[in-house]
Amino acid sequence: MNWITNYVRPRINSIFSRRETPENLWSKCTECGTMLFHRELSDNLNVCTNCGHHMAITPRARFTALFDNGVFTEIKVPEPLADPLKFRDQKRYPDRMKAARAQTAETEAMLVAEGEIGRTPIVAAAQDFSFMGGSMGMYVGNAIIAAAERAVQAKRPLILFSAAGGARMQEGILSLMQMPRTTVAVQMLKEAGLPYIVVLTHPTTGGVTASYAMLGDVQIAEPNALICFAGPRVIEQTIRETLPEGFQRSEYLLDHGMLDRVTHRSQMRDELISIVRMLMGETPPVKGDLPAPEPAPEPEKLEAPAEDAPADETPKEGDSA
Amino acid sequence: MNYLDFEKPLAEIEGKAEELRAMARREEGMDVEDQAKALDKKAADMLRDLYKDLTPWRKCQIARHPDRPHCRDYIERLFTEYTPLAGDRNFADDQSIMGGLARFNDKPVVVIGHEKGHDTKTRIERNFGMARPEGYRKAVRLMDLADRFNLPVISLVDTPGAYPGKGAEERGQSEAIARSTEKCLQIGVPLVAVIIGEGGSGGAVAFATADRLAMLEHSIYSVISPEGCASILWKDAEKMREAAEALRLTAQDLNKLGVCDHIIKEPLGGAQRDKPATIEAVGKAIEGLLADIGTPSREEIVANRRRKFLDLGSKGLAA
Ligand SMILES: [Zn+2]
Numbered sequence: 001m002n003w004i005t006n007y008v009r010p011r012i013n014s015i016f017s018r019r020e021t022p023e024n025l026w027s028k029c030t031e032c033g034t035m036l037f038h039r040e041l042s043d044n045l046n047v048c049t050n051c052g053h054h055m056a057i058t059p060r061a062r063f064t065a066l067f068d069n070g071v072f073t074e075i076k077v078p079e080p081l082a083d084p085l086k087f088r089d090q091k092r093y094p095d096r097m098k099a100a101r102a103q104t105a106e107t108e109a110m111l112v113a114e115g116e117i118g119r120t121p122i123v124a125a126a127q128d129f130s131f132m133g134g135s136m137g138m139y140v141g142n143a144i145i146a147a148a149e150r151a152v153q154a155k156r157p158l159i160l161f162s163a164a165g166g167a168r169m170q171e172g173i174l175s176l177m178q179m180p181r182t183t184v185a186v187q188m189l190k191e192a193g194l195p196y197i198v199v200l201t202h203p204t205t206g207g208v209t210a211s212y213a214m215l216g217d218v219q220i221a222e223p224n225a226l227i228c229f230a231g232p233r234v235i236e237q238t239i240r241e242t243l244p245e246g247f248q249r250s251e252y253l254l255d256h257g258m259l260d261r262v263t264h265r266s267q268m269r270d271e272l273i274s275i276v277r278m279l280m281g282e283t284p285p286v287k288g289d290l291p292a293p294e295p296a297p298e299p300e301k302l303e304a305p306a307e308d309a310p311a312d313e314t315p316k317e318g319d320s321a
Numbered sequence: 322m323n324y325l326d327f328e329k330p331l332a333e334i335e336g337k338a339e340e341l342r343a344m345a346r347r348e349e350g351m352d353v354e355d356q357a358k359a360l361d362k363k364a365a366d367m368l369r370d371l372y373k374d375l376t377p378w379r380k381c382q383i384a385r386h387p388d389r390p391h392c393r394d395y396i397e398r399l400f401t402e403y404t405p406l407a408g409d410r411n412f413a414d415d416q417s418i419m420g421g422l423a424r425f426n427d428k429p430v431v432v433i434g435h436e437k438g439h440d441t442k443t444r445i446e447r448n449f450g451m452a453r454p455e456g457y458r459k460a461v462r463l464m465d466l467a468d469r470f471n472l473p474v475i476s477l478v479d480t481p482g483a484y485p486g487k488g489a490e491e492r493g494q495s496e497a498i499a500r501s502t503e504k505c506l507q508i509g510v511p512l513v514a515v516i517i518g519e520g521g522s523g524g525a526v527a528f529a530t531a532d533r534l535a536m537l538e539h540s541i542y543s544v545i546s547p548e549g550c551a552s553i554l555w556k557d558a559e560k561m562r563e564a565a566e567a568l569r570l571t572a573q574d575l576n577k578l579g580v581c582d583h584i585i586k587e588p589l590g591g592a593q594r595d596k597p598a599t600i601e602a603v604g605k606a607i608e609g610l611l612a613d614i615g616t617p618s619r620e621e622i623v624a625n626r627r628r629k630f631l632d633l634g635s636k637g638l639a640a
Contacts, residue, residue, distance in 0.1 A: 230485030
C-alpha cells in the first residue's frame with residue numbers, strides 16, 4: 001500500500017462515482033477488448049488491468065491522482081475571442097463548442113492548476129483529448145501562457161501533459177499562431193531557470209508536437225502513445241509503403257533518440273516528483289507511506305540531514321494538506 | 322504559359338490571338354492585326370474581371386502556380402554576393418530550404434527560403450519545397466549565424482508544408498520545426514518574412530515567425546491545406562472550395578486578423594505574369610519593413626517580437 005492508495009484513491013473514487021459512473025458500468029479496453037469494471041479501471045488510472053494499455057484520462061482525474069491528497073487549485077485562463085473566423089463547416093463552430101462543453105463538462109481543451117506533488121509546489125497543465133480532440137486553439141495557447149506566467153511568478157516548475165490531434169482548424173491561422181505563442185511561454189520558463197517537463201500522452205500530433213510538446217527540458221511519454229508531426233495515414237498515402245511495427249509510438253521514438261523516457265502511468269507521479277526535486281535542487285523525496293503532513297515545527301535546516309532521515313520528512317513552512 | 326482551371330476561357334482567347342499572328346507571319350499579305358488587337362482587348366478585360374474578386378480557392382491555385390517566381394528567383398535578383406551555406410551538421414543538406422549569406426542593398430544579411438523548383442528535375446531535387454528536419458536545422462544554424470554577427474534575417478516562405486515521410490518523422494520533424502520557431506523568437510536581430518506563395522502550416526511557421534510578416538497579394542498562409550481541411554471536416558476532399566473559404570487564409574483576411582503586417586501588390590493576373598515586377602515589389606517591401614523595425618537593441622527586438630505574438634488574437638472577422 002502506498003501513499004497514493006491511502007490518501008488519494010478514496011477521492012478519485014468519490015469523484016468518478018459522483019460524476020459519471022453508475023456502479024455497474026463496464027468499459028472495453030480499446031486495445032485488447034477485455035471488459036473492465038469501470039471502478040477497477042479508474043482505480044488503475046485508466047490503464048487496462050489486462051494488457052497495460054493506457055487509455056485516455058481526463059485532466060481532472062489526472063490531477064486528482066497527481067497532486068498530494070488530490071488537492072489542486074485551478075488557474076484561471078483568460079477567455080479568448082469566441083469564433084474569430086465565424087467558421088462554419090458542416091456545423092457552426094459555436095455549435096461544436098457547445099456540444100463539446102456539454103459532453104465533457106469542461107470549458108475547453110486544457111486544464112491548468114497548481115498544487116504540490118510530494119510536497120513540491122508545481123504548476124501543471126493537461127490537455128483534454130475528449131474536448132474536440134484536445135485541439136490547440138487560442139484557449140489552449142492562453143492556458144499554456146497562463147501556466148508559464150504563474151510558474152514564473154511563483155518560481156515553480158511546469159509539468160505539461162499533452163494530448164491533441166493538432167491545431168484547431170476552426171480557428172484557422174489563429175490556431176497556427178499558438179505555435180509561436182506557446183513557444184514564447186516555454187521561453188519564459190527557461191529564462192527564469194525553471195524546469196519545464198513534458199509528458200506526452202496518446203495521441204500528440206501535428207502543430208502541438210511541433211511546438212510546446214517537444215520543447216521540454218525532460219521529455220517523457222506514456223507507453224505506446226502515438227507521437228508525430230504527420231500521422232501514419234498521411235505518410236502512407238505519401239510514400240505508398242507500409243510503415244514498420246510500432247512506428248511513431250513512444251518506444252519507437254525513444255529508440256530514435258526523440259524522448260528521454262517512456263514511463264508507465266502508475267510510476268509517473270513518483271518519477272515527476274523525483275525529477276522536479278532534483279532540477280529544483282531540493283532534498284530527496286520520501287516515497288511510500290507518508291503520514292499526513294503536520295504543521296512545520298521549525299524553518300528548513302541548513303545542515304545535511306542524516307541518511308535515514310531526509311530533511312523533508314518534516315514539511316517545510318507553507319506546506320499544507 | 323501555364324493556365325489555371327479558371328483561366329481556361331482566357332487561354333482560349335490569348336491562344337487565338339497568337340494563332341492569328343502566327344498565321345499572318347506565314348502567309349504574306351494577310352492582315353490580322355485588327356482582329357488580333359480586338360482579341361487582346363477581350364483578353365485584357367477578361368483578365369481584369371477574373372482577378373477582380375478572386376475566391377479564396379482561386380487564390381490558393383494562384384499561390385501554387387508553377388510559374389510564380391520562387392525563392393531562387395528572388396535571391397538572384399534582390400541580393401548580391403549570395404553565398405549559399407549548406408547542411409545541418411548532423412545528417413544531410415536539405416535542398417528544399419536554401420539560404421546563406423548575401424547582401425541586400427549592399428548590407429550583409431542572412432537569407433533563408435523554401436525552394437519548390439521550376440521543372441520536374443529541380444522539383445524532385447527540392448522535394449517540392451517540403452522540408453525534412455535537416456532543412457529546419459539548417460535554418461536554425463543560419464539564424465544562429467545571423468544572431469552572432471548581428472545580421473538581419475530575411476526569410477522567403479513558400480511551402481505546401483513539412484514533408485510527411487518516414488525518415489523525416491524518425492529524425493524528429495516535430496522537434497526540428499519547434500526548434501526553428503524557437504530560434505525565430507530568440508534571435509536579437511531583425512527578422513522579416515515574406516510569404517511569396519504558399520505558407521503551409523508548421524512548415525511555414527518555422528521561419529515565418531518574424532518581426533514583420535509581408536504577404537504577396539495572392540499568397541496564402543494556413544493551418545492546414547484546404548484539401549486536408551475538407552477531407553477532415555467535410556469528409557470530402559472535393560469540398561476544398563468551401564474549406565478555403567472557411568479557413569480565411571488569404572493575405573487580405575490575415576491582414577485583418579493582425580497576422581500579416583503588409584500586403585504586397587501583384588501585377589494584374591498574378592505574380593506569374595510579370596516576375597521582374599513582382600520581385601521588385603517584394604524587394605521594396607523588405608526594404609520598407611526593415612526600415613520600419615529600425616535599430617532597437619537586441620533585447621528590445623526579442624521583447625517586441627514576443628509581445629507581438631503574445632498579443633495576437635484580439636481581432637476577429639465578420640461572418
Ligand atoms: Zn487491454
